[in-house]
Amino acid sequence: MAETNTQDNPTRLGGMFRALKYRNYRLFFMGQGISLIGTWMQQIAMSWLVYRLTDSVFLLGMVSFANQIPSFLLGPFAGVISDRFNRHRVLLVTQFLFLLEASTLAALGLTDSITITYILCLGVFAGVVNAFDMSARQSFVVQLVEKREDMSNAIALNSSMFNMARLVGPSVAGGIIATVGEGMCFLINALSYFAVLASLLLMRLPHMERKVQDTQVLKSLAEGFQYAFGFQPIRDILILIATLSLFGMPFTVLMPAFARDVLGGDASTLGLLMGASGVGALAGALYLASRKTVVGLARVIVVASVLFGIGLMGFALSQTLVLSMVAIFVVGLGMILRMASSNTLLQTIVDEDKRGRVMSFYSMAFMGMAPIGSLLAGWVAEQIGVGYTLLGCGFICVLSIIPFLMGLPKARELVRPIYQRLGILPEIATGLHTASHLSSPPEGGKM
Known part of the structure; x- marks a missing residue:
């Protein structure tokens, strides 16, 4: 585990920023x-460029499919790599490869040589790299905090950082695209990778002994699959994330079409919508960072799922920019509460020697199902329109929480021994509220 170096940080950081007291985590953050600001700028520029070149919502979905399907296909293998090799070194390699991809995009964009074929090919390349990066990064974060009780705060702060970048990146990108074009956004993203590479190189990580794994890759995959899907709490969370990615996340792919065709706007309108979604997500992430325990996160997931679905349906029915921004704010809030709470629960209950493989399944559910949903949503939107497509997606997302709710009592019973072993339940037992209709029985544990 990463060392605690309080001398590096004379200010006593507590509450929602307590994970920042760890030097390595501060560097990572x-x-x-x-x-991530550069990444969001590139994503907005890419979406706008594709729609400008093709006028096709189907091709918007196809580009997203090309970028994300490798996470679905390679996710399990990436998990084995993450469990077998030094995650810090894996991240150094993946971030350098992202730098090469963004630099190539910038060169093509700034010389007006970019085509949809180049975009698809580079999207596949980035998707392959991202499959290995996500598994290693999700597992690496927990190495940067020494105390287990600060892990949930570190994950929540990660979500805050992600959504702060989503707030800043699209807003800046909208102005840059309108004045100098998409290529400059690609260049800024390429330069931003030097920051993360520098932070990784400056970390002081203690040597970590890894278990010697003599098993073959396929056997390791089977072991990880059996562990993840044989334990109901992990399985239920993974299914919930996959459902959200399949039916909920396509709203981001359809956003350029909604901004231009429904609201009659331009790249700046797209930036405002993405910014509003980012504000909602940031609010949700800060709320999670302020929580002192993982207990009760299952209830947060349920409420967040309802918020997400209702917000998406409201967004689909909106015809004005103001109402659209309010609705997409709720969507962003519900999305991050659901995703980050699920991530935190997984990271809390998973065994360390299987963390990489479980988080690769998380990446498969999150990033891997999204391209299928994007491709499907793009095709449906071509047939019935963007509004009706998003309305249906929102309705399905509300319904998706029902199986999770039905399995919650048993899942809490299975998680309780883990919480007791980690010392989580005794610390907060006096603060539990058991009167809620979502509460577990007196003898059960709460997720």
């Missing part, structure tokens, strides 16, 4: 924060 700052480097990733800068890089």
